[in-house]
Amino acid sequence: MQTRKTQKSPKTKIIVVINQKGGTGKTTLSFHLAHACLENEQSTVLCLDLDSQGTLSQYLTDDLDVISVTQGGVGDLFEGATPRPQKTTHPQIDLLHGHRELDRYDADEAAGERAYSSEMPDLLRSLAYDYVVIDVPPAVGLRHLSPLLWADIVVIPLEPAMAAITGFQNVLGVMDESINASNPNVKWVGVMNRANMRVKAHREKDAWMRETYGNKILATLSTRAAVAEAMEESPARPVWSHGGAPKELRDQWREVCAEIVGK
Numbered sequence: 132m133q134t135r136k137t138q139k140s141p142k143t144k145i146i147v148v149i150n151q152k153g154g155t156g157k158t159t160l161s162f163h164l165a166h167a168c169l170e171n172e173q174s175t176v177l178c179l180d181l182d183s184q185g186t187l188s189q190y191l192t193d194d195l196d197v198i199s200v201t202q203g204g205v206g207d208l209f210e211g212a213t214p215r216p217q218k219t220t221h222p223q224i225d226l227l228h229g230h231r232e233l234d235r236y237d238a239d240e241a242a243g244e245r246a247y248s249s250e251m252p253d254l255l256r257s258l259a260y261d262y263v264v265i266d267v268p269p270a271v272g273l274r275h276l277s278p279l280l281w282a283d284i285v286v287i288p289l290e291p292a293m294a295a296i297t298g299f300q301n302v303l304g305v306m307d308e309s310i311n312a313s314n315p316n317v318k319w320v321g322v323m324n325r326a327n328m329r330v331k332a333h334r335e336k337d338a339w340m341r342e343t344y345g346n347k348i349l350a351t352l353s354t355r356a357a358v359a360e361a362m363e364e365s366p367a368r369p370v371w372s373h374g375g376a377p378k379e380l381r382d383q384w385r386e387v388c389a390e391i392v393g394k
């Protein structure tokens with residue numbers, strides 16, 4: 132890991148991956164985006180795992196038990212303690228891990244005050260990484276909503292299914308109602324994931340999303356076994372580094388993630 136700068140880094144880009152619908156690919160995309168941030172070999176990335184499932188933490192550390200460490204990690208942000216990022220299996224990616232007791236912050240008034248204050252994004256930037264990638268839990272609440280205030284880029288993965296489209300629209304609604312006023316420069320993109328374009332209902336929903344939201348829907352990613360296989364390697368790797376993945380799949384994921392990171 133490179134030497135840390137100590138003062139606030141204005142160039143830190145904060146990327147938040149969110150949808151209240153479970154299983155749309157938030158963690159998969161967060162993992163891939165973190166790796167896409169490394170196209171520049173000098174770059175450094177901090178991942179925040181706000182999900183008490185801690186799946187991103189497990190993938191990044193290759194350690195199932197990381198979620199049992201219920202002190203430190205991303206909880207320090209809500210505690211007002213100095214965050215101490217840990218190493219991951221990738222030398223340029225650090226982590227504030229998620230754990231099974233993160234729910235305790237959801238109804239904690241002091242945690243809420245910290246999370247919704249403008250000091251939180253300043254604190255994240257003061258850690259002086261080039262990128263901060265945040266995986267958000269599916270349940271609406273403090274850990275789901277407050278990251279929208281910290282974000283430079285909001286990425287909303289969805290599936291071609293009613294509940295996921297509703298989740299996508301809810302994120303846009305929250306941004307319109309309560310985020311854009313205090314975070315006016317935030318950008319957002321949608322990514323259709325887990326599509327099967329042989330299924331008529333998927334094709335129709337994908338087409339509707341594109342008609343409705345135009346090029347804000349960056350891509351349609353199909354359900355492909357190689358994506359899950361790459362993540363289940365030990366250590367997990369992005370699909371573009373997975374030997375068993377076809378070239379067109381590797382290229383598509385690399386290009387989509389690079390486009391998001393470059394926004």
Ligand SMILES: Nc1ncnc2c1ncn2[C@@H]1O[C@H](COP(=O)(O)OP(=O)(O)OP(=O)(O)O)[C@@H](O)[C@H]1O
Nearest residue numbers: 153154155156157158159269325353354355358359
């Ligand atoms: N394009 C894809 N092709 C194949 N499998 C995928 C794809 N995207 C995601 N998956 C798989 O779908 C499952 C759900 O993905 P993931 O865990 O990333 O979703 P999530 O939105 O983070 O879920 P949760 O809401 O529970 O946090 C995982 O098993 C993942 O490997």
Ligand SMILES: [Mg+2]
Nearest residue numbers: 157158182186
């Ligand atoms: Mg997840």
